[in-house]
Amino acid sequence: MLPLEAIELDAFRQQHEHDTFWCGLLLGGCGLQLTTKLYTDRVCHFAHYPGSDGHPHLCGRRARGVASADHLYVKAAVDTWLRARGTQAGFDFIQPDGVPVGSVVDIQLPQRKLRVHLDQEVAPDWDAEHEPVLGVSVPVDSDTLIRRWYVNRIRLDSEGTARRVRIGTEAFARPTEWFALDECEITDRGLSTPAVERIVHARNTPSSTRWTPGKKQEEPAQDVQAHELMRRLLYARRTKSTDLAKEVCREIDELAGVSPQLQRQLDAARRNALLWAEKETETRRDLFDRLSQAMADQKARRVKSLLTEIKMATRDGRTEEENHTVREAATYLAAVEAAKLAHLDTLLEDINRFPANEDPRHLKSKVDQLLQVAAGAVKLGEHRQAQLNLWSTRLRYLPFPPRPAAPLRPQEHVPMHQRVGRAYWTTRPCPQCGAGRGQQCVVYGGPRTGRIRPMPHADRLQPVIDEPQEQQKEHGVVQTVWQAYDVPCPDCGQEAGAWCLTPGKPHSARSKRARELTAQQEPRL
Template identity: 55%
Template sequence: MSWDEGRGLVQADRRRIQTAVLSSAESEEPLMLPMEAIELDVFRHRYEGETFWCGTLLGGCGGQLTTKLYTDRACHFAHHPAPDGLPHECGRRARGVNSADHLYVRSAAAAWLAGHGEQASFDYTGSAGAPLGSVVDIRWPRGALRVHLDQAVAPVWDDGLEPVLGLGVPVDRDTLIRRWYVHRIRLDSEGTSRRVRIGTEAFARPTEWFALEECEVTERGLSTPAVQRIVQARSAAAPAKWTPGQNTDTAQDTRARELLRKLLYARRTESIALAESVCREMPELAGVSPRLQEQLDAALRSGLVWIEKEVGARRGLFASLEQAVAEKRAGKVKKLLRHAKTAAKDACSEEESRVIDAADGCLTAIAAARSKRLNTLLDDLDQLPPDPDLDVLRIKVRELLRAASEAGSIGPHRQAKVEAWRERVRHTAGPLQPGQGKRLPQLHRQVTRKRWLERRCPRCGANSGQQCAVDTMPGETRRVPHDERLKPIIDERREQQRSRRPWRVYEVTCPDCGQEPEQRCTTSGGPHRSRVELAKEYTRLKKAHS
């Protein structure tokens, strides 16, 4: 606690001081101290030789301040110690970054009014006796404002001082409706200063913010671009009533409306040709009413942007189609071709026609190759022996079904043959044995990739190291080898596994009880020991000769 003349006994405030005034205790030039150490170094260099004060207009004691630099906490102003070495006592109420906002408002308003040829006077307490820093009264010969920075003083409307409300000052809906708008103010920190921004709040509209330089002084008082729009909209003459049977449009206006409708239709139907035709005609139409001319200009700009976007998308579509044709990807070609024909229904360039024809030809060739492949598989199945290997039959019928699915429409005769082979496999398999119902893996999945090409293919004649050729498409290679090329490798591996397999106990004749192979010994406790040893001996001999 300490004694202060004029205020009596005050308690010391330990909060950090972030604002001060420059040069003297009565100064109206505010400063905000940066909180970061590196910024404080720049601040000190900039104001080298200047003095900082706990200004009386800030509610301070009028004492001189110094700057405190910290790296582990916020930098701040601080009082010089008292002569007796004790901490200085100051009863300043506000010490944060916004504690000098009323002085920043004064500086910004003075500069702004001076730019409009006006000189103003400022009062920081007002006739209402507000706390220092709550309101700022600004008066000049042609007007007056009262800036409410907080809720300490309620705004009064229509008393000669136009209120400008801070962000925390509420305003009721009826006032917004009655006055059309109210002014708002906020201060944003920029470096070591605070920048004033003026907002316009209207009923059912968001607040629009402007720099003070964008505002003007009119007979209505403070005016922003938003205020001008609101006043213009409220002051506009009522539209003329429409009388049935009377058409006031000129021929040019009627044509302009037709063009607007055509452009809208072109965009909805994605017709680039129609949109280009309309956009060429719009600039040539003269004598249109000003309001319709604005609509035409806006529609023309939007239409040209849309055309450019659609042309780019169309160019990409045909490029993708051409690439799919080169890669012979039937599914992708079919999908893109459908979109390409839709895009080219109104107009089609020679290059686009060439791509479409190439896509049609590609699909025709692929369909013919698939049909030929189906016929080849049917012929191969017809040449099988009456009692073919079941695994081979399943593999070939599986290929037949896949080829029939890829060929699409194959006709009733071939469809009947495909179904017959499907039924034959189903009936030939008979009752499923344990493990028989599992799908056999494809042969190329049973052989490591590095061994695929180590042998000559007996089906297509591909030499060692060469990929197998597609049967129905000369010059094209298969992604996986023919089964005939891989089956010998699998058979050899199975034979090697069979030769390396050890003898099982019940595969030899028991020396003790004389039981034949596959017959169990007569003992209840399992095979005789001599039979086990004999099986081991056979296994050792087998390994020695392998």
Template identity: 55%
Template sequence: MVEDRRQIQTAALGSADSDEPLLLPLEAIELDTFRQRYEGDSFWCGLLLGGCGLQLTTKLYTDRVCHFAHFPGPDGHPHVCRRRARGVSSADHLYVKSAAAAWLHHRGEQAVFEFAQFDGVPIGSVVDVQLPHHHLRMHLDQSVPPVWDSESEPVLGLSVPVDRNTLIERWYVHRIRLDSQGTTRHVRIGTEAFARPTEWFDLEDCEITSRGLSTPAVQQITLARSAPPAPKWTPGKKQESAQDTRAQELIRKLLYARRTESISLAESMCGEITGITGVSPRVQEKMDAAVRHGRLWIEKQIANRRQLFADLDQAVAEQRHGRVRRFRNLARAATKDGISESEDHVIAAATDYLAAVAAARIEHLNGLLDGLDELPHFMDADLFLSKVGEVMQTAKQVDTISPQRRSQIEAWRERAGLPAEPGQGLQRGPKAGGGGRHRKVAHRNWVEGNCPRCGVGRGTRCLADTTADEAQGGAHDERTRPIIEERKERQHALRPWRTYEVTCPDCGQGAEARCTTTSGGPHRARVELAKEFTRRREPHPPSGGRR
């Protein structure tokens, strides 16, 4: 097999099956900083990158770009990997998943992500994002053609073409691109329309509405396309009849109703279009199609609206605050042109629940602040920091805080020496609290467990100590060390077997003992046995052991 000498620019961090991507700097001066930052971590030819699952190392060059490389095989020869995508963009599907998950989590939403694979299509070409009421399909390359009439809304990569008719019929399409920023890739969403340049936005500027993914450009395009065009007169050409003109105007209004999600307007337009007679055959055909598609759209919107209010009612019953807030906002938008008595009752119940939660949180915050005023002047420093930290965590959950209470919180924060922005880490000095082990473990990994040191629970950052040994980046050393040790055990188990770690089948020489050949090198059977152990991922023996 011919060795693939393309340079590897991306890797998976921590393990072969990790979904945490990493982009290697191209310049030597940047690679030095990169190595210091990820000292103690491991890099892998990740399975989700289409790789072989073996460990990688970094290669520093001053005369060409730096890159990842496989460790040599047991016989010292270069490892042969079948990985197809190796460039800067080869981990874009993992960056898309990470960025979209963080964006949705900030909005109180969750999604299921899948890297759909089709025959002959490499992993990462398509990313499916399944939301409770919508489905997005990200086409990062041209391997899988987009399907416009399916339940999934296509979002196209820069290389995916879209024809003129599709742009005219759909009014706009969304695109996705990723830009390199240091050792990561930044996701941006673009909106492309016919005869308009693509406008790009950060994910934070985008929304998921009942009609799908939306950017600030969508509203402008919708308004521009919804305005009825001025009638054109062509000399020598027979003009349309008054009925034809009226029918065309109603069809445009029906399209506008669908774009603005107005069910009542759409129902009204369908009724008026049906009542028009005396039009030309060509216009009659357009009328029939518009009414048919309009009524199907109305049925779907009514079903979605019914499900939305059922979800809101259930979220209130289950007291799921984030879902109640999100569904209530969607319900208010859905009822902008009319609301039934039962729908009004559901929204009112949701509003009462949110108001009760807000009042309870404010009362709890006020109680904590009043409790701080009653603390003795001389008390345990850890207990003091714990109580101030609880105040700050509670304040992050309160939407509206009075200026007086805000001043109190700021005064206690300064007295405790905590950072100005809540939740941004409790860092005070360099190399404190374990020398930066938190930087070697992703936040989503260590935040899942309790901290043995300060006792905070799942989902909460650690509290800083008053000694020089402080929590760095939000996590104590005791909280991240077990994760790092577990990674090291996995790395040891998955590294390639060395030739002299196995017992030679020919001469019987044990581990670390050289074969009894005239050249002093290993027997071929011993080299092949080490390869076989690597392929089967046999567990490595303890130091000094034999296999």
């Protein structure tokens, strides 16, 4: 772990003066050499050396937080823990279906095998030879907890620059209990915690008969069975298992000899369970109908969403027809994904062959299309991801040509109210609307008569423009008058004669510059 503060990094550099640092392959890195970057205004960090072309090196490692090395912390902690007990184990960071390295850690013990799932990239296989140990973000359904009695979990807590491993045990309707690794053992059942020992002991110990004052201790066997059937119906509703609910209803039909009051409760529970099962079956049928329709409409996102919903709704099993529909949906999504990847490869090949002398804006359009297609893909692979990162970075360094300037606008075509300062708009009476000195012009015709105009009439402004020229003729003095559009704009950089890039009047700095040149009597070119 590289220290984040500059003063700590100085000490770190002195301590490792003769060491080198490399981008770890087991972290999903590229294996190239790293250097340390010291900053006072942000956190310090490792960085790659630039490439031979001077551009920043692009590494395929996506996760850079402290949790991205949790699989290495797990290996180190478990190895130390086992060695202290005189046991050695083998470790393997498997990558099924190309998942990122570190999602799964296999631990091979002398008699058993553990598979640690640190994230949700790989679904746990409860029927395999290994025992799954789940990260805190990996979900587990109630049926699995009931069937297996418990599930072990793992989490890593930061302590300074290290990560501490803790093992938890989760059971049905119970919160997860957490323990230090030293409190755990490897038994014939697998990974065991103090909570596991209590659960196993409770399961294997027969329950004692409890005496309740004021109640009859002996209850007919049929009534006991009726209570058990109603509990099973409640469990079926809670776990959304329609098959279990229907099976219990059949057992209720075959049960006889129940006391009258309990029989009424049993019949009501049976009716409600059958209505619920029928409603759930209809909802399930509707899900599969919508899935088939989404495939027919070629709506991949809808198919993916419905497929996830169906897998959650059919955890208790599916019919052969339903399995066929699910397989068709999975095949369709695989074909869509393959088509996206093929399109992505075509775009990458096209971009890599892009001529160096072409307009960079055309290249930007192609890269934008590439990133848009990649956003809809699920598994790009390391090579494609590295190519995307490369072009995404290069896009920021493309030499785009400057935006073309606005066409030049001759002075005589500039609106009259822009050629006269606002302070001079009302220095003369208006010959059109009759507005006096200091009054704004008004509309004098049509339905808007009497309303103030946003700008003066042209006949009112024309004498203001002509007055300097007339005075020059009378006195024989040639005076240079600079207008705003006669000079370049200091704010937006527009050339003389071109409009400013902002709508309306020119920038104030441009008008000020024109007044300065007029006062200095600078000749116009």
